[in-house]
Amino acid sequence: MTQEVRFITKNFGKYDPMSIDSYLSIGGFEALKRAVEMDGEDIASVIADAKVKGRGGAAYDMGRKWSQARAVKGDHKLNICNADEGEPCTFKDRELIKNDPFNLIEGMIIGGYTVKAQDGYIYMREEYRHLRPLLLNAIKQCEERGFLGHNILGKGFDYHIHLYSGAGAYVCGEGTALIRSIEGKAGRPRMKPPFIKVSGAFALPTCVNNVESFSIVPHLLMDDEHEYTSYGSGESIGTKLVSVAGNVRNPGVFEVPFGTPVRDIIYDLAKGINGGYGLRLIQFGGASGKITDKRILDVPYTYDDLKAAGVTVGSGAILVIDERTSVLDFLRMTQDFFSHESCGQCTPCREGNRHAKIILKKIADGVATEDDIKTLKKIGSIMTLASLCGLGETAQCATLSAMEIFPETFAVGGAK
Amino acid sequence: MTAEKAQAYPIGPELAQKIDHVLDAHDHDATQIVGVLLDVQDLIAEQYVPESVAFYVAQKLPIKVSIIYDCLTFYAALSDKPRAKFPIQICRSVVCKVNDSDSLLERLEKILNIGVGDVTYDGRFTIEEVPCFGACDIAPAVRINGKVYGHLNTDESVKELLAQFI
Amino acid sequence: MEQELIHLKINNIPVTAKKGTKIIEAAKSIGIDIPHLCYHPDQRVKARCRLCSVQVTGKRKLLASCSTEVWEGMEVFTDTQIVRDTQVGILQLIMADHDGDCLTCSKNGHCELQSLCTRFNILKSNLPDVSMHREAVNTNPSLVRNPSKCIKCGRCIRACKDVQGIEALTFANRSDKIIVTTPYNLSMEKTDCTLCGQCSLVCPTGAIVEKDDTQAVLDALQDPEKHVIVQTAPSIRVSIGDAFGLKPGEIKTGQMVTALKMMGFNKVFDTNFGADLTIMEEGAELMDRLKNGGVLPMFTSCSPGWINFIEKHYPELLPHLSSAKSPMSMFGAIAKTYYAKATGIPLDRIFTVSIMPCTAKKFEAARPEMGRDGHQDVDVVLTTRELTKLIKYVGLNFNNLPESEFDSPLGTGSGAGAIFGASGGVMEAALRTVYEKMTGHEAQPLDFTDVRGLADTKEATIDIGGTPIKVAVVNTLLSARKMMERVKSGECDYTFIEVMACPGGCIGGGGQPIGTTNAVRRERIKAIYEIDKDLPIRKSHENPDIIKLYKDFLGEPLGEKAHQLLHTHYHRVHKLYEFD
Ligand SMILES: Cc1cc2nc3c(=O)[nH]c(=O)nc-3n(C[C@H](O)[C@H](O)[C@H](O)COP(=O)(O)O)c2cc1C
Ligand code: SF4
Ligand code: SF4
Ligand code: SF4
Ligand code: SF4
C-alpha cells in the first residue's frame, strides 16, 4: 500500500502556524541562514540540480528561472508568490498556506535574496480570504524578528512582503493578468514580450513562482541527506503535492514521490471510487488539463510518462469521475467554467468558448450535425493556436482530448 | 453631491468616514484598488459598490472611475449591483457538481423560496452560482461572506447552516 | 546611432528590417497586408483580435504579427493553410457576434471589418448569430455609439486614454459579456468625455460614429424658401482628398468649392475669414491683457473639445481663457447679422452650414449662447466624413471637378487664417498680427516655425520690441492636462498658450476621414503651410474684407458690437458627482 511521504509537507502539524517562536523551535529560518551565506547563483544551482519544476502548471525549470531572474539588471526587482490557485480541483496551495505559512515566507525571502529582489508580493485568491490573517500574522512576526525588512540577518539585504488579494478571477493566475491585478487594473492578460522577468509588475523585473515552488526551497537547502533527490527518476525528481477529488472516498492533498503509479494515488491514498461505481474518466492538472480513462491507471505519475500517455501534471490536480456522469456532461461543466472565466478580450477565446458551449449543448440535445462537430474541432484548433494567453490556449484541452479517447461522445445523431 | 442625483445611494458622514478609513488603510494607493473595493463593498449592507460610492472613491483616492467600473464588472467578488446581506455562493464547478450540488441548490431554493439571483424578502439572502473556490475536498460547498461550508449533502446540514444567519 | 538590422524571410522572400520592427510592418514593407483589426500604427500594441496570427518556423503556436518583433533568421509564413483557416475562422467568429447590417450602417463603404469580409469572401458564416442587437445610443449632438457593431478591439479606449488622457471609455464585464462602455453606462456627455471624436476616428467599425446630420442639409438644400450658405474650415481642403482616394495632403480647395456649389449651396464661404476675425479679437484681447494686467497666460478658445475639457476639468482656470468665439461661431454670428442685413434676407430664411473636422463643433453650434433671438448662428455642422457622403450622394466625380473660388464677401482668408488648421497655427497667426501692432513693423521672418509640427508640446520665445514673450502650443488633451497642471502650480511663465484638443490640431480632428493617422497628419500639415506660403496676404489684419467689416459694421476690435457678437463666456460644467 502506497504511503504518503513528508518532504514538502514535513512541517504540517509540527508547529503553531500563528507563532514564529513555534516555527523557530522546529528549525525555522535555518535554511535562510544558510542561504544568506551562499551565493545566489549557488542557490539556483541547488534547485536546478534537484530538477525542480515550477508547480503552478507550466512546469518551467525553476533553478533556471531564478538564475535568469538574478541576471536581469535592475535597481528595484520583485518576486511574486502566485497563490491564486484557481484551477478547479486544485487546493494544495491552500494546505501549504494553512499549515505552514512561515515556510512559504522563508522560501520567498530566499527567493528574493537569490534573484536580488527588494519586494515580494503574495497574490492570494479572494476565495482564500480566511487564510489572510495567517499570512498577515506571519509577515508581521517576521518583520518584528528581522527576517523581513531592512538588513536581514545583518547581511545588508532588504526585503519586504506585501499581501494582495484577488477578487474572483481564475485568469488572474496567469502571470501578466496577475501583475495587472496587482497594479490595480482588471486582470486581463497582456501579450509577451515584454517578458515578466524583464518588465513585470510596475514595469520592474519580476520573478513569479507558485506557492508549492517556494515551499520546496527551504527544505531543499536543508536536505543534507539528499532525501529529495532520492525520490523519482529521470526528469521527474522528488515529490509532488497532488489534489485528488471528485467521486473518490478520501479526497485530499497528498504528497507523493514522482513515479508513484496513478492507480496507487487514486485507490490507495484517495481510497478509490465512492459507492463502488465504475470509473468514467480522469482529468489531470485541473479544468485546463486533458482527460483520459482507465488506461492511465498503471502509468507512473511523472512528467514524461503522463505526457507520453497524452496528459500533463499541470497544477497537480487529479479529478476522478465515475460512470454516473457522462463524458458530455463532464465536458459541459468544464466548458461552463471557461465560459465564465475567459477575460473576454481576445477573439478566439471569447467567441470560441461561446460557440463551443452552444455546440456541446446541441450534442446533448441530440441536434448536432457533422458540421457542428467539425466546427467544434476547428474552434478548438483556433483557440489553441491563436489565443492570447494560456487560458484560451488550454480551454478546449478537455474536449479535444475527449474526441480522441471518447469518440462515441461525438458520434452525430445522439449523445452519450 | 449635485441635486439631480437625489435618489443616488446616500453617502452620509458616517459612511464617508468609514470609506476614508479604508482609503487610509490602503495608503491612498491606487494600485490597491481591488483591495479597496473589497473593503468598501463590505461597508454596504447589500454587499455592492453603488454608483455614488464609486465616484466618491474615485475622487478621494484619486483614480479614474472607469477603472473602478472595469474592476467591479470584471472581478466576480465585486458587484456594481445590490446583492444581499448574506450572499450564498454555491460552487457550480465540476467537483461539487459530481457531488450533487444540484440537489444542494434545489434545497437552498426550496428553503429560502428564491431562485438563483433573487433576494429574500428581508434582503438577507441571495443565491449566487460561482466557480470552484478550492473546497473540492468537502464538496458540495457554499461560501457565505468569505466563510466556506462543506459536505452539504442533507436537508439537515443545509438547515443547520442557514440557522446561523437567522 | 546605427540601427541594428535584422534579416528574416517572409513567405521565403528575404526582408531586412530595423530591430524592433513588428512582423506586420516588415510584411507591409514588401507589399503584404496581413489582416488586422486591433492594430493601429499610432497606438500601443493590443494584440487581442488575433486576426494577424501568422506561422513562424519553430513555434508551436501562431504568433500575432502586430505584437511580435522580428528576429535574426526568423521565417514567417503569412499564407499557409493553417494561417488562412485561423484568420478566416477568427473573422467568422467576429461576424457571428456582429450586427452586420451594412446597408443601414453609417460606416458602410469605409469599414475595416467590411473590407476584411470582402477580402476573404465571407458571405455568410455557418455559426449562429449571437450578436446582441442593441439600440444605438444617441444622446448628444456629436457622437453615436452602436454597441452591437463593436468588435472589442479597444482602439477607442486607447485613443481616449493615451491620446486624450480622458478615460471616458472602458471595458466592462468579461468573457462573452465583455463590452466597451462608459462607467455605469452613463451617456457620454455625463462622463469626462469632451466629444472630441478621436475614438470615432480610430474605430474600425460603425460602433462609434459621428452623429449624422446630412439629411437636415439635404432637406434645406431642397427647400426653396431657404438661403443656404456654407463655410468650410481651414483643414477640410487638405483632408477631403483622402476620402476620394487621393494621396494624403493634396490641396483640393477649388474642387471642394465647386462640389458645394454644384450641390446647391447658395453661397460658399471660407472659415478662414472667421479665423482672421478671431485673430483681430483674440490678438486685441491679448494686447489688452498685457497692457492692463489681465489674467495671463491667456489660452486660445477655438477648439471645442478643449473648451469642453476646461469647463469640466479645470473650471478654476476659466479666467485664462480668451473670451473670443471660435472662427466658426464668429462666422456664424456675422452671417446672421451683417450678411443678413447686407443681403436683406430674413433671418428665418438663412440656413448656415459649417463643414468642420470635428465632432465637438456640433456641440458648440448647439450651445444656447451661440445665437440670438431664437436663431442659432450655425444651424448644422457636418464633419469632413459627412461632407464626403453628401458629395457621393449627389453623385459628383470629385477628383475631376473643375476648380472654383469662394464667394464674396465672407470668402477671403489670409495665410494666417489658413494655418488655423494645424497645431501652432493660431499662435503663429496671432503673433504675426500682435507683433506688428505692438512694434509697428512686420515680424521678420513672418514664419514662427518653432510652434509648427506634430509634437504635442512646443514653445517659443519672441522678442516683441524688447519684451521677450514666451508662448506655448499644446495639442491633445493629455498634454493640455499636463500644461494646466503647470499653470496651476505657477511654475511656467508663458504669456499665451494655444491648445488644440486633437493631435496635430484640426487636420487631425475627430471628424476627419477614416484613416487619419499621424503619417497622414504630417502630409496635411505640409499642405497647410504651402497654402499659407502661396497666399498674397498672410496677416489677418491685412485681409481687406476684414478691414471692410470693421469699418462698415463692427467698429473696433473689442468694441461694443464686437463684444456682443464675437465674444462669449464659458462656465464651469458640474460633474455628475462632486464631493468636498
Ligand atoms: C489561465 C492560467 C491560470 C493560472 N493559474 C495559476 C495559479 O492559480 N497558480 C499558479 O501558481 N500558477 C498559475 N498559472 C501559471 C502561471 O502563469 C505561472 O506559470 C506560474 O505561476 C509560475 O510559477 P512556477 O514556475 O513556480 O510554476 C496559470 C496560468 C494560466 C495560463
Ligand atoms: S485567451 Fe481568453 S483569458 Fe486569455 S487573453 Fe484571450 S480572452 Fe483573455
Ligand atoms: S460596422 Fe462595418 S461590417 Fe458592420 S455593419 Fe457597419 S459597415 Fe458593415
Ligand atoms: S469623444 Fe474624445 S473624450 Fe469622448 S470618449 Fe471619444 S476620445 Fe474620449
Ligand atoms: S467601439 Fe470601435 S474602436 Fe472601440 S472597441 Fe468597439 S470596435 Fe473597437
Ligand code: FES
Ligand atoms: S469544485 Fe466546488 S469547490 Fe472546487
Ligand code: FES
Ligand atoms: S491586429 Fe494583431 S492581434 Fe489584432
